[in-house]
Amino acid sequence: MSDQLIGGGWLQAASSSDAIFTVEQFEPDHEAMFDTARRFCDEQVWPLQAEIEAKKEGVMAGLMDQASELGLTMLDIPEAYDGLELPMPVSMRVLENTAREQSMMLSLMVQNGIGSLPVVLFGNEEQKQAWLPAFASGDKRGCYCLTEPGSGSDALAAASTAVLSDDGKQWILNGTKQFITNAGFADVGFVFAKVVGDVEGATGFSCFIVPLDTAGVTLGAEEDKLGIKGSSTRQVIMDKAQIPRANVLGQIGRGHVIAFNILNNGRYKLGGTALGSAKFAFDAALEYAQQRKQFGKQIADFGMIKRKTGQMVADIFAVESGIYRAVGDMDADSQSRGNDAAAKLASMQNYAMECSILKIAGSELLAGVADESLQMFGGYGFLEEYPAAKYVRDARIARIYEGTNEINRIVMPRTLLKKISSGEIELTVVEGDESITQMKNSFAVCFNAARSHYGDSKGFDRNQEVMANLADMMTAIYLAESATLRVAQMNNTKQVHADSVALVTLQSVAKVNQLAGELADHLQVEVPP
């Protein structure tokens, strides 16, 4: 298998610009789809901001119906079940274009992701027939019920239980799920609970399809949130809720496989939609800066404002390059395996590390851009009347859900350690004086030193500060390399893109050097200059 189709393969070899997917490769009919999504959000959603924020009865559900009529809830449903089954980068770009109003974007992202993919990827034929055409048309909506009051990051510690009834025909579910997006208008939840006792030789953490109109299922009140106020976030409470025995999704005791793989999907989609929101926030700030005058000049012409906009343009370019490269690689990997449910699953597992990179990169890009955009609005940025305040409020959640950014920083080195231990990846120092090669060499030295110091993943886990540095080095290298390769692939490179790559590379080298320097002291190893 080529390094391109090994998740993390870019760390062990030079990557080729020909091999990566970039947004410049989208076809005109794809662009038409992106335009439909964007116009829907500009024309139908954005004007209803106040009603959305106030959670006016029926507004979000009505917009979801309109979105379904435009095909925006069938992006990843297989064609065999009336969906569009778009290539992953196309589906990602459609969602990115819905990200101006983030409550709407989240509702759509859940419907096209964690609220339907459990059946796409793990359902049996009967379950697929029962749910997927209805998800595609928007007749039914799903939600993903993993988190509990006592178990968030430590999701497998869930206390919810599933007991088989005495006659063996029903599961009896008890427990409370916390923070469930779209619960307020969903028809079904994918609920994770622990099977009590031995059932067909299996037990433990499992996933169940729970229609929300089941007797014994109730919802908590809508949460009063800092941002994305228009999205539905409620508890799903199960008190002796009985569902048919056939409603187990996948295998009993294998719920963790569903939970973690669905999260991988959620992570890359969060990265891409955060990128979209960052672009909208940036556009609003730039437009304002070109109109607002102080000291007789447009504020956009002041050096410090130019530096902010230049930095934002470069960061957006780098994150966009990384996101579509990884999603393109995942798609190519899935296609090479036959592109069925098992292939899609295998490709998401293969690129789990990149999914975490995209989640961190997208959410932290959005945090920075939303904050600097508000700064460009000055005092008006602090007023709800202008868009910047809402972008800042709405952006904050992105660093928390789909695995907090701390958890994702743990996932990355852990996953790489597994790939190295299994022989799939080997990190070595290679010849070359280009910046990207030098950063990879520093990383290889640091990671190998950490491995010989700490041995296994338990040893790594006891040294989280080291893991965080390694994760941040990986993210910096991946984004800088992706931007560099993208520009190399472009026919007519615009100056702004060349400048973006130069800036991002320079800053990445400085960052990687600093992180490696800290690790060198800690691990008592010499890092190549």
Ligand SMILES: Cc1cc2nc3c(=O)[nH]c(=O)nc-3n(C[C@H](O)[C@H](O)[C@H](O)COP(=O)(O)OP(=O)(O)OC[C@H]3O[C@@H](n4cnc5c(N)ncnc54)[C@H](O)[C@@H]3O)c2cc1C
């Ligand atoms: C608006 C919203 C929508 C959501 N939607 C859904 C949904 O649809 N379905 C669903 O199942 N869940 C959903 N969630 C839940 C979300 O995924 C969790 O909030 C998140 O995983 C964190 O869990 P927690 O809130 O319990 O925080 P905790 O796990 O208690 O974490 C608290 C802090 O400790 C840190 N921390 C925890 N463990 C470690 C560790 N090992 N090392 C270092 N730091 C650590 C965390 O990074 C965090 O900073 C949603 C949450 C919100 C707020």
